[in-house]
Amino acid sequence: xxxxxxxxxxxxxxxxxxxxxxxxSAVLTVVMLGAYFGFILVLAFGKELLSNLITDGLxxxxxxxxxxxxxxxxxxxxxxxxxxxxxxxxxxEIRKGLGRSE
Amino acid sequence: MDxxxxxxxxxxxxxxxxxxxxISVTIGITYFAAKRTKTTAExxxxxxxxxxxxxxxxxxxxxxxxxxFLGIAGLVSLKGYDGLIYSIGFLVGWPxxxxxxxxxxxxxxxxxxxxxxxxxxxxxxxxxxxxxGSLMTVCFYLIAQMVGSGSxxxxxxxxxxEVAIVFVGAVMIGYVLFGGMLAxxxxxxxxxxxxxxxxxxxxxxxxxxxxxxxxxxxxxxxAKYGAxxxxxxxxxxxxxxxxxxxxxxxxxxxxxxxxxxxFYTVPDAKAARKSVFVATGFxxxxxxxxxxxxxxxxxxxxxxxxxxIDKGGNxxxxxxxxxxxGTMFLGFIAAVAxxxxxxxxxxxxxxxATTLSHDLYVNVFRGGRAAEQEEVRVAKxxxxxxxxxxxxxxxxxxxxxxxxxxxxxxxxxxxxNFPALLLSITWRRxxxxxxxxxxxxxxxxxxxxIIISPTVWVDILKNPTAIFPxxxxxxxxxxxxxxxxxIGSLIxxxxxxxxxxxxxxxxxxxxxxxxxxLGE
Numbered sequence: 001x002x003x004x005x006x007x008x009x010x011x012x013x014x015x016x017x018x019x020x021x022x023x024x025s026a027v028l029t030v031v032m033l034g035a036y037f038g039f040i041l042v043l044a045f046g047k048e049l050l051s052n053l054i055t056d057g058l059x060x061x062x063x064x065x066x067x068x069x070x071x072x073x074x075x076x077x078x079x080x081x082x083x084x085x086x087x088x089x090x091x092x093e094i095r096k097g098l099g100r101s102e
Numbered sequence: 103m104d105x106x107x108x109x110x111x112x113x114x115x116x117x118x119x120x121x122x123x124x125i126s127v128t129i130g131i132t133y134f135a136a137k138r139t140k141t142t143a144e145x146x147x148x149x150x151x152x153x154x155x156x157x158x159x160x161x162x163x164x165x166x167x168x169x170x171f172l173g174i175a176g177l178v179s180l181k182g183y184d185g186l187i188y189s190i191g192f193l194v195g196w197p198x199x200x201x202x203x204x205x206x207x208x209x210x211x212x213x214x215x216x217x218x219x220x221x222x223x224x225x226x227x228x229x230x231x232x233x234x235g236s237l238m239t240v241c242f243y244l245i246a247q248m249v250g251s252g253s254x255x256x257x258x259x260x261x262x263x264e265v266a267i268v269f270v271g272a273v274m275i276g277y278v279l280f281g282g283m284l285a286x287x288x289x290x291x292x293x294x295x296x297x298x299x300x301x302x303x304x305x306x307x308x309x310x311x312x313x314x315x316x317x318x319x320x321x322x323x324x325a326k327y328g329a330x331x332x333x334x335x336x337x338x339x340x341x342x343x344x345x346x347x348x349x350x351x352x353x354x355x356x357x358x359x360x361x362x363x364x365f366y367t368v369p370d371a372k373a374a375r376k377s378v379f380v381a382t383g384f385x386x387x388x389x390x391x392x393x394x395x396x397x398x399x400x401x402x403x404x405x406x407x408x409x410x411i412d413k414g415g416n417x418x419x420x421x422x423x424x425x426x427x428g429t430m431f432l433g434f435i436a437a438v439a440x441x442x443x444x445x446x447x448x449x450x451x452x453x454x455a456t457t458l459s460h461d462l463y464v465n466v467f468r469g470g471r472a473a474e475q476e477e478v479r480v481a482k483x484x485x486x487x488x489x490x491x492x493x494x495x496x497x498x499x500x501x502x503x504x505x506x507x508x509x510x511x512x513x514x515x516x517x518x519n520f521p522a523l524l525l526s527i528t529w530r531r532x533x534x535x536x537x538x539x540x541x542x543x544x545x546x547x548x549x550x551x552i553i554i555s556p557t558v559w560v561d562i563l564k565n566p567t568a569i570f571p572x573x574x575x576x577x578x579x580x581x582x583x584x585x586x587x588x589i590g591s592l593i594x595x596x597x598x599x600x601x602x603x604x605x606x607x608x609x610x611x612x613x614x615x616x617x618x619x620l621g622e
Contacts, residue, residue, distance in 0.1 A: 005608045032198065050334050057321025059183065059332035061334055062186070065190060068194070080375050091613070
C-alpha cells in the first residue's frame with residue numbers, strides 16, 4: 001500500500017490532527033500575548049493600579065509580575081503535557097496506519 | 103550605611119582559582135569532544151545526541167548572558183520594579199518558540215533555520231537572504247557581548263580591556279574550533295549550573311538576613327528609598343515604545359540563530375519540546391533570582407555605593423556577593439560571570455560559522471555538493487574567521503555605547519528570521535520571491551529605522567530630535583516583513599514550492615518523510 005503526501009494530508013485523521021494542534025497552539029499563544037501586552041497596557045495607562053501597596057513591602061505589581069513569569073512557564077508545561085499525550089498518540093495512530101510505526 | 107570598601111577591580115585569588123578550575127574542566131571537555139567531532143553533524147549539532155533536559159540547560163545557558171545577570175540585577179538595584187518589567191520581556195518569547203517553532207524546526211531542518219525556510223523554496227536566493235539575516239543578528243549580538251565583556255572583566259579583575267577581549271576571543275575560538283557543538287553545549291550546561299547555583303546561594307544569603315521572606319526585604323527597600331522602588335517607574339512611558347520593544351523581544355527570541363540551532367542537537371521533536379520547557383523554567387527561575395539579588399544589593403550595599411563603582415549599576419550583584427559572603431564569594435561569582443561571557447560568545451560564534459559554511463559555502467557556492475571533510479574544514483575556517491572578527495569588532499567598538507545593538511539584534515531576528523520561518527512552515531503559497539522580499543524588507547527596515555530612531559539618531563549621533571519616533575523599530579519592521587512576504591508571494595508565485603507543501607506538511611506534523619516508500 002503506497003500513499004502519497006496529498007492523500008495523507010487529505011485524510012480526516014490528519015486534518016483533525018492539524019486542526020487540534022492549530023487550536024492548542026493558537027489558544028496558548030493568545031493567552032501569552034494577551035497576558036504580556038495586557039500588562040504593558042496597564043503599565044502605560046494605569047500605572048497606579050500596580051503601584052498600590054498590599055502591605056508594606058508588597059505592591060500589587062510584584063505578584064502580578066511574578067504571575068506572568070510563572071504563567072509563561074506553566075503554558076509551556078501545558079503544551080508539553082498535551083503534546084506528549086494527545087498529540088503523540090494521534091501521530092502514532094496515523095503512522096501505524098501508514099505502516100510506519102515507531 | 104556603613105562605609106564599605108570593595109576589593110572589586112583588584113586581582114582576587116579565589117576568583118583566579120575558580121577560573122583556572124573552570125578553564126581546565128572546559129578545556130578537558132573540549133579535548134574529549136574533539137575526538138567525537140569529525141563529521142558535519144557532529145560539528146554543527148553534536149550528532150543530535152544531546153538529551154532534552156541537557157539541551158534545556160544549554161538553551162538557558164545560551165540565553166542568560168552576563169549582561170542579563172549583572173545588568174538586570176543592577177537595573178533592579180537602581181530602579182526597583184522596572185527591572186522586573188524588563189526581565190518579563192525577555193522571558194515571554196520562550197513559550198512562543200514552543201507553540202510555533204520548536205517542533206517544525208526539528209522535523210524539517212538539519213543544521214540551521216535556513217534549512218526550514220529553503221525546504222521547498224529555491225535554495226540559492228533563500229540561503230543568501232537568510233544568511234544575511236542570521237549573520238547580522240549574530241554580529242550585532244556578538245559586538246554587544248564582546249564590548250560588554252571587555253568592560254565587565256576590566257571592572258571585575260582590573261585586567262586591561264584589550265587583554266580581556268583577546269583572551270575571551272582565544273578561549274571561545276578554542277572551544278568551538280576543536281570541540282564543535284558538543285564542547286559548546288557542555289560549556290553552556292556547566293555555565294548554566296554555575297550561574298543558577300551561584301545566584302541561588304546569593305539569594306539564600308540575602309534572604310537569611312530577612313527571615314527568609316522576600317517581603318521583608320522589599321519592605322526594607324521601601325523604608326530606605328520609598329515606595330517608588332516597588333512601583334513601575336519611567337520604563338514604560340510611551341505605550342507604542344513598549345509594544346514595539348515587547349514585539350522585538352517576543353518574536354526576536356524565536357528568531358535568534360544560536361537558539362534555533364540548538365533544536366537540532368536533540369534526537370526528535372519530543373526532546374525539542376522538553377528542552378523548551380526546561381529552558382523556560384530555568385530562565386524564569388533565574389529572572390526571579392535576579393529580582394531578589396537587585397533588591398538585596400539596593401538594601402545591603404546601597405545605591406550610592408553601587409553607582410560609585412559603575413554608573414550603570416553593573417557591579418551590584420558582585421558588590422552584594424562581597425557584602426554577604428566576603429572576598430571569597432565575590433571571587434566565585436566573578437568567575438561565574440566570566441564563564442557566562444565565554445559560553446554565550448561561543449554559542450554565537452558556532453551559529454555564525456554554521457551559517458557561513460552550511461548555508462553560504464555548501465548550499466550557495468557549491469550547489470549543495472560538498473564532501474563531508476571539506477564542509478567541516480570550511481566550518482572550522484569560518485569559526486576562526488568569525489572569532490578573529492569578533493575580537494577585532496570588540497577592540498574597534500571600545501568605549502562606544504553598544505547597548506542598542508542587543509535591541510537591534512532582536513529586532514532583526516524578529517523581522518528578518520521569524521516571519522520567513524513562520525510563513526514557510528504555515529503558508530502553502532509562500533514563494534521564493536515572497537521569502538526574499540520578507541527577509542530583505544525586515545532587515546532593511548530594522549536597520550534603517552533604528553538609525554533614525556531616538557536610540558541612535560539622538561543618543562549616539564547627538565541630533566536634537568529623531569526622525570522615527572519609536573526606540574525599537576520592531577512594530578513597523580515585523581509588520582513590513584509579513585506584508586512584503588504576502589505581497590511578494592502573490593506577485594510571483596512558486597508552483598514547485600506549492601506542490602511540495604503537502605510533503606513538507608506531513609513531515610512537519612508526523613516527523614516522517616514520504617519520499618521513502620511507505621509500507622509494503
